[in-house]
Amino acid sequence: xxxxxxATQWDSVSAWDDDPVxxxxxxxxxxxxxxxADVCVVGLGGSGLAAIGALVERGLQVVGVDAGRVAxxxxxxxxxxxxxxxxxxxxxxLSTWGTSSVDLYRATLLELDRLAEMLGPEVIARxxxxxxxxxxxxxxxxxxxxxxxxxxADCAALATVLREHDIAVxxxxxxxxxxxxxxxDAAMNPSRRALGLASxxxxxxxxxxxxxxxxxxxxxxxxEHGSVSAPVVIVAVDGKLEQVLPDxxxxxxxxxxxxxxxxxxxxxxxxxxxxxxxxYDYAQQAKDGRLFVGGGRDRFVDTEWTFDTSPTSxxxxxxxxxAERMAGKPVDVVRRWGASVSYTKxxxxxxxxxxxxxxxxxxxxxxxxxxxxVAARAAVALALDSTTPPVYFSA
Numbered sequence: 001x002x003x004x005x006x007a008t009q010w011d012s013v014s015a016w017d018d019d020p021v022x023x024x025x026x027x028x029x030x031x032x033x034x035x036x037a038d039v040c041v042v043g044l045g046g047s048g049l050a051a052i053g054a055l056v057e058r059g060l061q062v063v064g065v066d067a068g069r070v071a072x073x074x075x076x077x078x079x080x081x082x083x084x085x086x087x088x089x090x091x092x093x094l095s096t097w098g099t100s101s102v103d104l105y106r107a108t109l110l111e112l113d114r115l116a117e118m119l120g121p122e123v124i125a126r127x128x129x130x131x132x133x134x135x136x137x138x139x140x141x142x143x144x145x146x147x148x149x150x151x152x153a154d155c156a157a158l159a160t161v162l163r164e165h166d167i168a169v170x171x172x173x174x175x176x177x178x179x180x181x182x183x184x185d186a187a188m189n190p191s192r193r194a195l196g197l198a199s200x201x202x203x204x205x206x207x208x209x210x211x212x213x214x215x216x217x218x219x220x221x222x223x224e225h226g227s228v229s230a231p232v233v234i235v236a237v238d239g240k241l242e243q244v245l246p247d248x249x250x251x252x253x254x255x256x257x258x259x260x261x262x263x264x265x266x267x268x269x270x271x272x273x274x275x276x277x278x279x280y281d282y283a284q285q286a287k288d289g290r291l292f293v294g295g296g297r298d299r300f301v302d303t304e305w306t307f308d309t310s311p312t313s314x315x316x317x318x319x320x321x322x323a324e325r326m327a328g329k330p331v332d333v334v335r336r337w338g339a340s341v342s343y344t345k346x347x348x349x350x351x352x353x354x355x356x357x358x359x360x361x362x363x364x365x366x367x368x369x370x371x372x373x374v375a376a377r378a379a380v381a382l383a384l385d386s387t388t389p390p391v392y393f394s395a
Contacts, residue, residue, distance in 0.1 A: 012309065012310060012311060012336065012337040012338060013335060013337060014076065014077045014191070014259070014261075014335065014337045014339075015259075015260075015261025015290065015292055015334070015335035015337070016076060016077065016080070016189050016190060016191040016192075016261075016292070017076075017191055018261075018335070019189055019191065019192060021192055021195070022189070022191045022192055022195060025069070025070075025195050027069070027209060028070065028198070028202065028207050028208055028209040029208055029209070030208060030209065030210050030211050030225060031063075031065055031208040031211040031223050031225060031226035031228070032225045032226050033226050034226055034227045034228075034229070035063055035206065035226065035227070035228055035229070036061075036228070036229045036230065037060075037061045037062055037063040037206065037228055037229075037230045038055075038060040038061045038062065038230060038231070038232065039055050039060055039061075039062050039063075039230050039231075039232040039233070039234065039383070040062075040063050040064070040065070040221045040228040040230040040232070040233045040234070041055070041062060041063070041064040041065075041233075041234045041236055042064075042065055042066075042213050042216065042221060042233065042234070042235045042236060042237060042244070043064075043065075043066060043235065043236035043237040043238075044064050044065070044066035044070045044071065044194070044198060044207060044209070045066075045070075045071050045073060045074070045075025045076070045194060045236065045237075045238065045368075045372070046071070046075045046190075046193065046194060046197075046368065046369060046372045046373055047075075047236040047238070047361055047362070047364075047368065047372030047373055047375055047376045048064060048066070048234075048236035048237075048376070049064075049070075049194060049197040049198060049201060050111075050197075050372065050373035050376035050377065051234050051236055051361075051376035051377075051379060051380055052064050052201055052205050052207075053197065053200075053201060054376065054377055054380045055205075055380055056201065056204045056205055058380075058384065061205075061206075062204075062205040062206070063205065063206040063207075063208070063228045063230065064201075064205055064206070064207045064208070065207075065208045065211045065213060065221065065223055065228065066208070066209050066210075066211065067210070067211070067212040067213065068209065068210060069209050069210070070194050070195055070198045070207075070209060071190065071191055071193075071194030071195065073237075073238070073239055073339055073340065074238055074239050074257065074339035074340060074341045074368070075190060075194055075238070075368070075372075076190050076191035076194050077190070077191075077259070077337060077338075077339035078190050078257070078259075078294075078339065078341075078368075078369065079190075079259065079273065079282045079283075079284065079292065079294050080187055080188050080189055080190050080273070080284055080292060080369075081129065081185070081187065081273040081275070081282065081284070081367075081369060082112050082115070082124065082185055082186035082187065082188055082273075082369050082370055083108075083129055083182070083185050083273070083367065083369075083370070084105050084108045084109045084112070084167070084182070084184050084185060084370070085101070085104065085105040085108060086101055086104050086105070086347065086365075086367070086371065086392065087347055087364065087365035087366055087367040087371070088347055088365075089154075089158050089279070090102070090105060090158060090161050090162060090165075090167075091157050091158050091160075091161040093347070094161060096346070096347070097348070097391070097392055100390060100391045100392040101392060102165050103390060103392060104371070104374065104390070104392040105165075105167060107374045107390075108370035108371060108374055109184055111370045111373045111374050112124075112184070112185075112186055112370055114373075115193065115370075115373075116186065118196075118197070118200065119193065119196045119197070123188055123189070123192050123193055123196050124186050124187075124188055124193070125186055125187045125188065126186045127185070127186060127187050127271065127272035127273070128181055128182055128183040128184070128185050128186075128272050129181070129182050129185035129186075129187075129272050129273040129274070129275070130172050130176065130179060130180070130181055130182075130271075130272060130273070130274045130275070131155060131158075131172075131179045131180045131182065131275055131276070131279070132172075132176055132177045132178070132179040132274060132275070132276030132277075133148050133149075133151040133152035133154075133155050133177065133178055133179045133276070134147065134148035134151060134152075134177060134276055134277055135177070135276045135277055135281060135322060135325045135326075136175075136176045136177050136276075136325045136326055136328065137177075137325045137328070147277075151277070151278060152178055152179070154278075155178075155179050155180050158180065159171070159180055162182075167184070168182065168183045168184050169181070169182055169183075170182075170183065175269065176269070176270070176274060176326075177276070179276070185272070185273065186273075187272060187273050187284050188369075190369065193369075208223075208226075211223040211224065211225070211226065212224050213244065216233060216235060216244065216245060216355075216358060217355065217358070218233075218355045218356045218357045218358055219231060219233075219357060220233075221233055231357055232357050232359075232383045232384075233357060233358045233359070234359050234360075234361065234376075234379050234380070234383065235354075235358065235359070235360040235361070235362070236361050236362065236372070236376060236379075237360075237362050238340070238341050238342050238362045238363065238364055238368050238372070239254050239339060239340025239341045239342055240254050240307055240340050240342070241254070241342045241350075241360070241362045241363060242254065242342070243307070245354060245360060247354060248350075248354070248360070251344065251345075251350070251363075251394075252342040252343065252344055252350065252362070252363040253305060253342065253343050253344075254305070254306070254307055254340050254341070254342050254343075255297060255304050255305055255306070255340070255341060255342070255343060255366075256297075256304045256306050256308060256309055256338045256339070256340060257294060257297060257304075257338065257339055257340075257341055257366065258294060258296070258297075258304075258311050258312070258315045258316060258319060258336070258337070258338045259292060259293060259294035259319070259336075259337055259338070259339075260292075260293055260294070260311075260316060260319055260320060260323060260333050260335060260336045260337075261290060261291070261292050261293075261333070261334060261335035261336075262290050262291040262293075262323060262327070262331045262332055262333055262334065263290065263331075263332040263333075263334050264286070264288040264289045264290045265288070265289045266285070266289040266290070266291060266327050266329070266331065267289065267327075267328075267329075268285065268289065269285065269326070269327060269328060270283060270284060270285035270291070270326060272284070274326065277295070278298075280295050280296065280297065280298045280299075281293075281294070281295030281296065281319070281322045282294055282295055283322070283323065283326040285326075291323055291326060291327060291331065293319050293320075293322055293323040293326060294319060295318075295319055295322055296315050296318040296319050296322070297315075299315075299318060300312075300314060300315050300318075303315075307340060308338075309337075309338040309339055309340055310338060311336040311337060311338050312338075316333075316336050320333060341364065341365075341366050341368070342362055342363040342364070342365075343363060343365045343366070344363045344365060344394055346394070347365050348392060348393055348394040349361070349362065349363050349364045349365065349368075349371055349372075349375055349392075349393055349394065350362050350363045350375075350393065350394050351375045351378045351379055351382065351389040351393035351394070351395065352389075352393075352394060352395050353382065353395075357383075359379045359382055359383055361375040361376060361378075361379045362375075363394075375389075375393060378390060378393060
């Protein structure tokens with residue numbers, strides 16, 4: 001039974017922000033002056049912070065700005081999955097991108113190792129992940145049953161390709177259903193990841209929150225109350241990227257992803273991040289029993305191509321049913337929220353110089369938690385060393 005009774009459920013506050021560590025974040029200043037730097041980074045999500053980290057390691061003076069709080073967008077409002085590889089499953093991306101998709105897979109696993117070393121097990125939990133064929137529980141109709149059979153065969157095809165490239169994978173057959181277990185993957189609270197990185201960097205770079213960018217041009221970034229003059233600008237924004245850089249209209253398209261959070265106290269059922277039904281539906285469970293659940297975008301395609309991040313009753317109703325199947329029982333929903341991410345037509349994220357000295361990274365096609373930092377390092381190499389980005393990025 002759907003549970004839409006409380007207005008607080010519709011305030012679009014992410015359940016991740018209920019974490020005491022996130023709630024106690026003391027913030028960063030607003031940019032209220034004109035400053036100079038070697039590099040300006042626009043966006044303080046996972047990719048922007050990774051770029052800043054790589055830049056300060058080279059001894060450069062860096063200023064980073066964000067329109068809201070650190071990781072207030074999708075970087076802090078996503079499912080908290082740290083999955084190896086591109087947005088599409090490896091056996092599919094191999095057929096379209098070739099072996100570069102394997103290179104991206106390995107690069108994301110290296111990025112995960114970096115994150116785990118920097119932030120530790122309290123932030124990065126090396127749990128592995130489960131890809132299910134379908135969703136937990138018995139199929140509700142013949143169509144779902146048939147699709148589950150097809151997806152189980154696809155899981156087997158993926159496992160074959162992973163093993164051919166020495167990437168760890170095991171068959172999963174357990175309480176939740178059947179599919180694959182990928183032991184290299186991990187889970188996190190995405191807000192804690194970003195705020196942890198910002199805490200490490202705030203003494204080494206000029207970081208500013210609540211400083212919306214009004215213009216990006218070669219050598220200069222203008223915000224509502226200040227500006228940054230820098231010979232290199234890296235725009236590290238995922239959702240609404242075409243609003244930040246209008247020239248990207250037609251290359252990227254913004255979509256809304258919706259999630260919900262349940263009350264604590266549910267029985268422990270998900271040992272790690274779980275995604276099913278071809279990866280469209282996903283959930284993870286906190287130690288206190290809370291579920292964080294998202295998905296359904298493919299079922300509401302027309303309405304979810306939008307810049308609006310407000311949760312909607314149709315999608316929320318669907319993902320509440322997903323939550324109940326993940327939990328194996330009715331759930332009490334206490335948070336509902338949305339976030340913007342961007343997609344490209346061919347599934348390759350952007351790492352491209354769009355103006356002299358202005359490099360954009362983004363459009364991670366829904367899986368930017370590890371691909372984003374990989375793109376950030378490629379952007380730094382492009383900006384400072386003139387190194388051409390790997391072919392798994394769209395230049």
